[in-house]
Amino acid sequence: MSENNCLYCRKDRHLALTFARLLAPSDPPGFCSECQSKFAPIDPEMRCLGCGRDRRGLDPEFCRDGYCSDCLLWRQSPADKYFGHNEALFSYNDWMKEVFTAFKFHGDERLAEGFRAEWRAVYARSIGSSWRGRWENFLNNKQRAEPPLLLPIPVSTQRLEERGFNQSELLAAMLDGEVIPALLHDGQNRKQSKKRKLERMNMTDNPFRLNPNYAARLSGKRLLIIDDIYTTGATLRKAAAVLAAAEPECVDSLTLIHG
Amino acid sequence: MIVHEKVQEQTDFFSPNPDIQQFLFGKEYRLEDLPFSKAIVREHIAHGFIKVKPGIEPVRCGVFTRFITQKKWHCNRCGNEDPRAFARCRMKGCDCVYCRHCLNMGGVIRSYGQLASWAGPEPAARIQPWGHDAKLCAWQGSLSAQQRSASEKLDQALTAGRSFLIWAVAGAGKTELLFPAIEHALLAGKRVALATPRTDVVKELLPRFRAAFPPVPISALYGGSEEKVPGAPLVLATTHQLIHFVAYFDLIFIDEVDAFPFHTDPMLPFAVEKSTRSNAPIAYLTATPPNNLCTAFARGKIDGVRIPGRYHGFPLPTPEFRWIGNWRTALHKQFLPHAFKKWVAEKMRAKVQLFLFVPSLAIVHALTELLQREGFGRVAGVHSEDPDRHAKVAYFRQGKLDILVTTTILERGVTVPGVEVGVFGADDSIFDERALVQIAGRVGRSANQPSGDVLFFHNGRTLQMLKARQHIEMMNQEAGHVRE
Numbered sequence: 132m133s134e135n136n137c138l139y140c141r142k143d144r145h146l147a148l149t150f151a152r153l154l155a156p157s158d159p160p161g162f163c164s165e166c167q168s169k170f171a172p173i174d175p176e177m178r179c180l181g182c183g184r185d186r187r188g189l190d191p192e193f194c195r196d197g198y199c200s201d202c203l204l205w206r207q208s209p210a211d212k213y214f215g216h217n218e219a220l221f222s223y224n225d226w227m228k229e230v231f232t233a234f235k236f237h238g239d240e241r242l243a244e245g246f247r248a249e250w251r252a253v254y255a256r257s258i259g260s261s262w263r264g265r266w267e268n269f270l271n272n273k274q275r276a277e278p279p280l281l282l283p284i285p286v287s288t289q290r291l292e293e294r295g296f297n298q299s300e301l302l303a304a305m306l307d308g309e310v311i312p313a314l315l316h317d318g319q320n321r322k323q324s325k326k327r328k329l330e331r332m333n334m335t336d337n338p339f340r341l342n343p344n345y346a347a348r349l350s351g352k353r354l355l356i357i358d359d360i361y362t363t364g365a366t367l368r369k370a371a372a373v374l375a376a377a378e379p380e381c382v383d384s385l386t387l388i389h390g
Numbered sequence: 391m392i393v394h395e396k397v398q399e400q401t402d403f404f405s406p407n408p409d410i411q412q413f414l415f416g417k418e419y420r421l422e423d424l425p426f427s428k429a430i431v432r433e434h435i436a437h438g439f440i441k442v443k444p445g446i447e448p449v450r451c452g453v454f455t456r457f458i459t460q461k462k463w464h465c466n467r468c469g470n471e472d473p474r475a476f477a478r479c480r481m482k483g484c485d486c487v488y489c490r491h492c493l494n495m496g497g498v499i500r501s502y503g504q505l506a507s508w509a510g511p512e513p514a515a516r517i518q519p520w521g522h523d524a525k526l527c528a529w530q531g532s533l534s535a536q537q538r539s540a541s542e543k544l545d546q547a548l549t550a551g552r553s554f555l556i557w558a559v560a561g562a563g564k565t566e567l568l569f570p571a572i573e574h575a576l577l578a579g580k581r582v583a584l585a586t587p588r589t590d591v592v593k594e595l596l597p598r599f600r601a602a603f604p605p606v607p608i609s610a611l612y613g614g615s616e617e618k619v620p621g622a623p624l625v626l627a628t629t630h631q632l633i634h635f636v637a638y639f640d641l642i643f644i645d646e647v648d649a650f651p652f653h654t655d656p657m658l659p660f661a662v663e664k665s666t667r668s669n670a671p672i673a674y675l676t677a678t679p680p681n682n683l684c685t686a687f688a689r690g691k692i693d694g695v696r697i698p699g700r701y702h703g704f705p706l707p708t709p710e711f712r713w714i715g716n717w718r719t720a721l722h723k724q725f726l727p728h729a730f731k732k733w734v735a736e737k738m739r740a741k742v743q744l745f746l747f748v749p750s751l752a753i754v755h756a757l758t759e760l761l762q763r764e765g766f767g768r769v770a771g772v773h774s775e776d777p778d779r780h781a782k783v784a785y786f787r788q789g790k791l792d793i794l795v796t797t798t799i800l801e802r803g804v805t806v807p808g809v810e811v812g813v814f815g816a817d818d819s820i821f822d823e824r825a826l827v828q829i830a831g832r833v834g835r836s837a838n839q840p841s842g843d844v845l846f847f848h849n850g851r852t853l854q855m856l857k858a859r860q861h862i863e864m865m866n867q868e869a870g871h872v873r874e
Contacts, residue, residue: 238498239490241477293422295488295500296481304480 137163138245139230160244169226172249173219173389175256181205182364183219184389205364214371215383217361218257220249223390231388235298235359243301246387254306257385258355279353279383281308284370285316285339302387303357313345313377314356314370339373349377356384406439406510412621414440414508416581416638418467418664420497421504431506439510445499446476446487467499468492468633469660491657494613495633507636513621527573529602531566534703540695541567544673545574547693548641553672555687555694559865560677560831561805563701565595568643569602571673576606576623580640583625585632585662587646589613590780591802592626599626629658635665642666643673646802648680648824677831678824678861699869704840706862707833709826711855714847717815721756726764730814730847737810737843738766738792745811746795747829749818751775757814758795767792774799801828807836816846816855826858 134157137144144163152158161167173185179194181202186194193200205211221227234242255261258278259268268275283299291297303310317338356370361384371382410426421442424431434440449462449471463476470476470491479486479500487501499505533541540556547554548571558564568584575582584599586592589612596610596617609622611631629644642662662672674683674694686692700706714720714727726734737744748754751773758771768791772779779799786794787806794800798820811833813821821829826846833842846855 233494237493238488239477239493240480240488241490243480295486295498296479296484300482301480304482 134158134160137161137166138242139163139166139233159247160241161248162245166226166230169224170230171222171224171227173222175218175253178218181216182361182389183217183386185222188222201363205368210368210372213375213382214364214368215381217364217367217384217386217389218253219361219386219389220246220253221388223360223388227388227390231360235294238294238296240296240298240301243298243305247305250302250305250387251307254308254385257383258308277353278308279355280349281306281310282314282354282356282370282374283310283312284356284358284366285312285314287316287338298359299357302359306357308355311345311348313342313349314373315340315342337369337373339370341373341376346377349374349379352379354379354382356382358384358386360388360390361386362390404433404437404439406434406437408513410434410440411508411510411513414506415513416508416635418505418507418634418636420445420499421506423497424506434510435506439508441507441509442504443507444501445503445505446489446501463487463489463501465489465492465499466505468495468657469664470657492633495630526576526603526606527569528604529566529569533563533567534701536697536699537563537567537701540697541570543693543695544568545571548671548673549574551669551671552693553674555674555679555683555692556676556697557679557687557694558675558677558697559700559706559869560828561700561706561835562677562697564645564675565598568673568675572603572624572643575641576603579623581623581625581638582641582643583627583632583635583639583665584643584645585627585629586644587629588799588802589628590799590804591645592628595626599624629661632661632665633657637665637667639666640670641673642670643675645675647674647676647683648678678827680824696868698865699871700835700840702837702840704834704837705866705869705871707830707841707844708862708866709830709844709846709855709859711816711846711848711851711859714849716849717847721753721760724760726760727847730812731764733812733843733845734761734766734793742842743786743789743791743806743809744793745800745806745809745829745832746793747801747811747813747821748795748797749815749820751797753815754795754797761793761795769793769795771795772800773797798825798829801825801832804832805835806832808839808842809833810842810844812843812845812847814847815849817848817850817852821854823854823857823861826855827861830858830862 135144135146136142138160139162142163144161146152146158173183174187177186178184179186179199179202180197182199184199186199189199195203230242233239252261256264259276260278265275281303283297283303286297317340354374356367358367361367367384374382407430410430431440435442443466445466447464447466449464451462460473462471462473464471468489468491470489475489475491476487477490479488488498492499544554544556544567556564572582584595586595592610592612596608599608603624606624607619607622609619609625610617611625611627642665644662666672679687683692687694712729714729717727720727734744746757748757754771754773758769761769770782770791772782772794774797776782782791782794783800783804785791809832811829813826813829816826830844833844834840848855
């Protein structure tokens with residue numbers, strides 16, 4: 132099981148011999164082309180401007196001005212005023228479910244490495260530090276914006292003990308930005324993944340707290356919440372509501388999956 | 391001295407919880423997975439009734455080795471020592487390592503995690519409702535002379551505590567000849583396991599064993615099994631499931647030692663060794679023994695018996711080779727090679743059911759589609775990731791399908807009377823001698839239809855194909871069938 136083997140199915144990846152590979156000290160770990168092809172990447176041109184969902188599979192009558200009906204519903208809620216928008220990398224499908232279960236619930240942290248390149252690319256695009264973003268900045272004669280601060284969604288202590296790792300922290304650590312553990316988890320609530328949609332969207336019990344030591348550092352900054360999956364958007368909005376106390380410039384989010 | 395006495399005193403007072411004893415005896419679980427309160431478990435550990443050991447330990451090596459190589463780890467659960475199968479935890483401030491090899495065998499095991507096993511006394515009464523001379527085996531069939539003598543030898547060797555190899559051709563009736571030995575062992579109060587490489591085989595064996603041993607509680611273990619009987623004296627399991635046992639079985643049968651995972655995955659021999667008590671005899675059953683067993687058998691280091699003939703006394707069908715040119719290109723260009731098409735058409739006219747083995751999943755899809763387009767009866771394709779595979783195989787058994795296109799998953803254990811076999815692309819490296827011999831063994835298993843075609847469609851003969859044919863011819867010759 133070297134880097135030449137797929138992270139998930141462990142078969143040979145059949146990497147082509149290129150000059151870049153020849154000169155690199157080692158290959159980055161990754162998925163084989165067969166496993167990779169089963170993921171459903173989201174087309175950035177066709178995403179919902181609110182939640183980052185892929186609008187290609189959506190009936191046009193559920194969309195308005197590039198927003199999906201769920202986001203339009205959220206807009207009517209008071210919880211939405213603190214939260215900007217989300218971007219996601221993949222749509223949730225059966226294959227992603229399988230890989231994600233292995234990653235999050237069986238605890239195979241290393242699978243996150245397989246998403247590294249794409250994850251970093253979507254981050255660069257979302258903060259405008261990709262080559263294309265820079266070029267556009269140059270043409271419009273704009274200053275490059277300061278990169279946002281990264282805030283991984285925390286998990287309860289009990290769950291951390293159970294799993295041994297926090298998937299959002301792992302994902303945040305793969306990006307270049309500064310990671311700030313300003314969000315704290317109070318513990319004792321049921322998993323979001325064991326609740327129903329309306330239960331999830333109910334915003335009364337907020338498990339998050341703002342770490343007062345970091346509040347000053349957040350004020351006036353752009354914040355980017357990092358999470359593994361956007362399902363209804365309730366978690367991210369709860370976190371954004373907590374962060375609003377520190378008066379940041381804006382709160383957006385980046386997730387690996389939209390599902 | 392005083393401290394010592396105190397401890398002694400406590401041990402005298404402390405009696406182990408029978409539930410924990412029953413649950414943990416002969417098993418190994420992650421400490422956090424024990425379904426008992428932490429306080430009780432801690433107490434048992436303090437009194438030495440539960441033994442804990444780290445899940446992953448660094449392998450000790452000399453300074454020099456350490457200097458020139460990576461640090462090595464050993465997983466105490468699955469025996470994995472491949473440094474590439476360990477991954478370092480990426481969490482900040484955490485320095486642990488976890489084993490990727492046994493992740494889906496019941497949770498991740500980390501270097502700070504611990505494995506618990508029972509170190510106290512054995513549960514007092516082994517459930518044994520039968521007397522010493524009871525009749526447990528209700529199987530009514532009769533063994534052929536060859537089978538009977540093999541069965542007797544097996545029984546003698548196992549009773550004497552020696553390991554044994556049964557080298558029997560596909561369709562020799564291996565399962566039945568185990569019954570007397572299993573019955574003896576059960577009567578002696580021994581715990582017996584039958585390990586096979588595949589879930590499908592466990593599922594197929596369970597009803598047969600239930601019918602053969604009605605009074606005996608039988609546990610079937612595979613991923614997601616619901617047939618677990620705690621404390622059952624007879625356990626049918628996939629080899630992977632054995633990693634949850636520690637020094638439990640007095641006797642173990644390993645079916646198809648050479649089948650896919652066993653001879654490539656060092657975890658499985660480790661699991662077998664871990665799950666058996668020291669010096670427990672192991673019986674190997676196979677049609678095509680791996681090289682090390684072959685050598686041991688030839689040199690007389692392991693007892694064994696060879697059964698070259700089938701139970702119905704007819705010879706094994708010998709494979710024929712047929713050249714079909716570059717079959718990959720043919721599939722790519724969406725046509726069937728002429729020789730292949732002719733053979734399938736002929737078989738369809740004769741109303742024969744066909745197994746078609748192909749090298750890979752992509753080819754299953756391509757070939758199934760082509761055959762369907764040509765209009766050759768009812769065709770279906772199965773592969774290991776197919777969710778409907780059990781249903782499709784069941785349909786094929788009932789005769790509702792004419793052609794079943796499959797990868798090597800169905801090479802063993804599947805018995806369909808009257809079926810004939812084609813291997814499409816037999817020159818592919820996935821078909822080694824063992825696989826081809828097994829595939830040929832699908833044909834002519836019932837006494838009513840003891841012969842049939844075994845065709846290897848190829849683009850150039852390979853050594854493996856020739857060896858497979860030689861193997862079958864040798865077995866036939868040994869069984870006294872004269873070559874045509």
